[in-house]
Amino acid sequence: MPKGYLCLVLHGHLPFVRHPEHENFLEEDWLYEAITETYVPLLSVFQGLVNDGIDFRITMTLSPTLVSMLADPLLQGRYLKHINKSIELAQKEIERTKWQPEFKSLAQMYFDRFSHARDIFQKYNLNLVSAFKKFQDLGKLEIITCGATHGFFPLMDVCRDSVRAQVKVAANHYESVFGRRPRGIWLPECGYCPGHDEILREAGIRFFFTDSHGVLHGTPRPKYGVFAPVYCKGTGVAAFGRDLESSKQVWSSIEGYPGDYNYREFYRDVGFDLEFDYIKPYIHPDGVRINTGIKYYRITGSTNHKEPYVEQWARERAAEHAGNFMFNRQKQASYLNDLMGKPPVIVSPYDAELFGHWWYEGPMWLDFLFRKIACDQNEIGMITPSEYLELNPRNQVVTPSFSSWGYKGYSEMWLQGSNDWIYRHLHAASVRMSELARKNPGAQGLRLRALNQALRELLLAQSSDWAFILGTGTHTSYAVRRTKEHLLRFNRLYDELNSNAIDGNWLADIEYKDNLFPNIDYQVHQ
Amino acid sequence: MRILKKTKAALIKTISKAKSKLKLKPKKAKTPPVKAAKKRQQAKEASGTYETAIVNTKFSHSQEVYQAPARPQELPSSYNLDRMVLQVRDPRWLHTYWEVKEETFQGFKSRLGDDFFRAKRVLRVYDVTNIIFNGSNANRFFDIQINDFANSWYVDTAGPGRAWCVDLGLMLPDGRFITILRSNVVQTPLDSPSWITDEEWMVPDEIFARLYGMGFGLGKSSPVGGAWQERVKQGLFSSGLSSSPVKKAVKERSFWLKVDCELIVYGATEPDAQVTVQGMPIKLRPDGTFTLRYYLPDGRQVIPVKAKSADNVDERVITPIVTRETK
Numbered sequence: 031m032p033k034g035y036l037c038l039v040l041h042g043h044l045p046f047v048r049h050p051e052h053e054n055f056l057e058e059d060w061l062y063e064a065i066t067e068t069y070v071p072l073l074s075v076f077q078g079l080v081n082d083g084i085d086f087r088i089t090m091t092l093s094p095t096l097v098s099m100l101a102d103p104l105l106q107g108r109y110l111k112h113i114n115k116s117i118e119l120a121q122k123e124i125e126r127t128k129w130q131p132e133f134k135s136l137a138q139m140y141f142d143r144f145s146h147a148r149d150i151f152q153k154y155n156l157n158l159v160s161a162f163k164k165f166q167d168l169g170k171l172e173i174i175t176c177g178a179t180h181g182f183f184p185l186m187d188v189c190r191d192s193v194r195a196q197v198k199v200a201a202n203h204y205e206s207v208f209g210r211r212p213r214g215i216w217l218p219e220c221g222y223c224p225g226h227d228e229i230l231r232e233a234g235i236r237f238f239f240t241d242s243h244g245v246l247h248g249t250p251r252p253k254y255g256v257f258a259p260v261y262c263k264g265t266g267v268a269a270f271g272r273d274l275e276s277s278k279q280v281w282s283s284i285e286g287y288p289g290d291y292n293y294r295e296f297y298r299d300v301g302f303d304l305e306f307d308y309i310k311p312y313i314h315p316d317g318v319r320i321n322t323g324i325k326y327y328r329i330t331g332s333t334n335h336k337e338p339y340v341e342q343w344a345r346e347r348a349a350e351h352a353g354n355f356m357f358n359r360q361k362q363a364s365y366l367n368d369l370m371g372k373p374p375v376i377v378s379p380y381d382a383e384l385f386g387h388w389w390y391e392g393p394m395w396l397d398f399l400f401r402k403i404a405c406d407q408n409e410i411g412m413i414t415p416s417e418y419l420e421l422n423p424r425n426q427v428v429t430p431s432f433s434s435w436g437y438k439g440y441s442e443m444w445l446q447g448s449n450d451w452i453y454r455h456l457h458a459a460s461v462r463m464s465e466l467a468r469k470n471p472g473a474q475g476l477r478l479r480a481l482n483q484a485l486r487e488l489l490l491a492q493s494s495d496w497a498f499i500l501g502t503g504t505h506t507s508y509a510v511r512r513t514k515e516h517l518l519r520f521n522r523l524y525d526e527l528n529s530n531a532i533d534g535n536w537l538a539d540i541e542y543k544d545n546l547f548p549n550i551d552y553q554v555h556q
Numbered sequence: 557m558r559i560l561k562k563t564k565a566a567l568i569k570t571i572s573k574a575k576s577k578l579k580l581k582p583k584k585a586k587t588p589p590v591k592a593a594k595k596r597q598q599a600k601e602a603s604g605t606y607e608t609a610i611v612n613t614k615f616s617h618s619q620e621v622y623q624a625p626a627r628p629q630e631l632p633s634s635y636n637l638d639r640m641v642l643q644v645r646d647p648r649w650l651h652t653y654w655e656v657k658e659e660t661f662q663g664f665k666s667r668l669g670d671d672f673f674r675a676k677r678v679l680r681v682y683d684v685t686n687i688i689f690n691g692s693n694a695n696r697f698f699d700i701q702i703n704d705f706a707n708s709w710y711v712d713t714a715g716p717g718r719a720w721c722v723d724l725g726l727m728l729p730d731g732r733f734i735t736i737l738r739s740n741v742v743q744t745p746l747d748s749p750s751w752i753t754d755e756e757w758m759v760p761d762e763i764f765a766r767l768y769g770m771g772f773g774l775g776k777s778s779p780v781g782g783a784w785q786e787r788v789k790q791g792l793f794s795s796g797l798s799s800s801p802v803k804k805a806v807k808e809r810s811f812w813l814k815v816d817c818e819l820i821v822y823g824a825t826e827p828d829a830q831v832t833v834q835g836m837p838i839k840l841r842p843d844g845t846f847t848l849r850y851y852l853p854d855g856r857q858v859i860p861v862k863a864k865s866a867d868n869v870d871e872r873v874i875t876p877i878v879t880r881e882t883k
Binding site for chain 1: 615629630631632635637641642643644645646647649651653655708740742743744745746747748749750751752753754756757758759763764766767768770771772773774784787788812816818834848849850851852853857
């Protein structure tokens, strides 16, 4: 029996961005970049481990909006176009850098990676959801769900019908995609309010995560701190608290791995560096420079002077960092085991898209970590929350504290001067949605479609991503637009439903645009 | 008499309208000025963090330029409701927003007459911890005077782990308080561990202190009292990030110049000819033209371009020699 368990959680989420009405839509690139830089590299790591017979465990959120986009034929086709252009650019780069061997080998590296991404994408018939499902079915990966559109639940607490809709739509969507009910959920932004566990229980969800203070400030005092889950009082849904020591090692500015000078520099991209006419076909058609994903430099140091990236050096650092991470978990587990008298579970959650996209070497680091844990030691074991609960069914009953993993630990990131105006509209829409559901039981035909679309629009307006972007204060116009657009569509549907004057053409148009959750049932919003 | 009163009321209304017009931007003054400045500062810090910067990389490319014009429609300025909503921002701060129907105000105006216009708008904040609030049994309350145009406010309760309710009301000159709207009740979270322990799961304070500090990644001997504050100070949130040399380097502002050279080699031959450049075969366009583009480093490049006819009979070689010297 190991001295302790490591529960790695990657939270995979992107907001629903799909604009069939535009040929090129910049924000759709969020998905395309994440596929090439994060999802495919992660899947390749998993596949490599399986091929080599290395046992591993990892837990991943695939948010319902992300799953919907990955499974969407329009976006799949557009990704293929996108990756083909990336491959074409990498080819040109190999030629252009002919007299610069240090860059030529990097151009070749990107060419290989992009081609590999396309191969994997095609191997799974353009649908990466089935790839993730494969590893879940193999018992290596536990996929958990999330709020349907990543709404921040604590700021919906005054309209719990919307929290319920976020959870139920997500759980039903999960079931339709993965063939079973979700056992766990990543509460969007880790935002938990006492009482929301009741809604999770109704949906059959057995566990969720909180930030450290969610469990540590729970009542009564949690005996094992964050190193054992607690059962919520009254519902028995388990809450796993985040361990910050392991988080810090990956992300802290002082000790954090991704800032290593040998790692790749994110901010130097050929999309910005190269001559305009040459790069024009690979940036936005309006000529505004954007990231292409081809980045030639290493972090080098703390100034703007950058040296070319050396793959081998970065690889060696990733291996060292994986070893360091494992060593620290071993020490932590053994210390905690003495203190607790039982094996602790160390929960380390990270934003999935930061692996590979921001931290280029992140997937490689994970690969080394999995292999070392499996082969080089037996003090720590990897585990999923479901497995842990099966092994340890007896846990303390605690009411966790309201908390989130956002700036300062509560709601401030999503509730400040720049974004607080949205809540009076969102809450009014929630109240209206409940009213619609109550007044229109068992609707049919056009009314049924309008009611279901009203719920889709409400859910889309609730995405915490819009409030987050507004909160950061830069490039806010898209977030404003999306918030307003969905609320305006919702309000129009509300008016048309009440006056029994549904515009079928317009409804069909927004059904076509906001086409996620095909099996949604408006009656969950009550 | 009655007529007189009405006229006076109308007059005051006009004045207050004019006043509101004078205010170019009827700003929602949400926070008392000192707090507001502090809040702005905090917000600035928030958006300046490394964490935000990195999470933002997920949302790169979000450019103002591509904004397809949305329909010229705005969200409604009111929903014709009497509603006051209270939300928790953090263990200390609450946020409330409200909407009052015009006819509700009219009701108060006709009920209170002159007093309505002499009354001050006030938020009354009730501590309703552990009670079922009936409007008069609060543990304690405090008032915040607000302006007539405000429709939302941030409230500093300084009271973690307590239940709160807020009234929007009128403070009359004679000291009477009249409630216009009452909010929902909310509970602020604790900002430290609970003092309640559970007999079955007792743990000695010393061991709990170690687990508590470790949970925050602050080592084994952090005092329970300061651990949370320490975490907030270190900014260990979301992905646990604070500032980074990487980000700072990017933010560094200084004058700069960058110059690079590329070389374009182009030409044309018979479409079915075989062409090599520096010994490597290249592909011709269907019309027999070709263009090659290279980064040009310092030094001398000898670039023999050789074309051979399809029947292998004719051959032409042209060799540009290019030297770059950067001073």
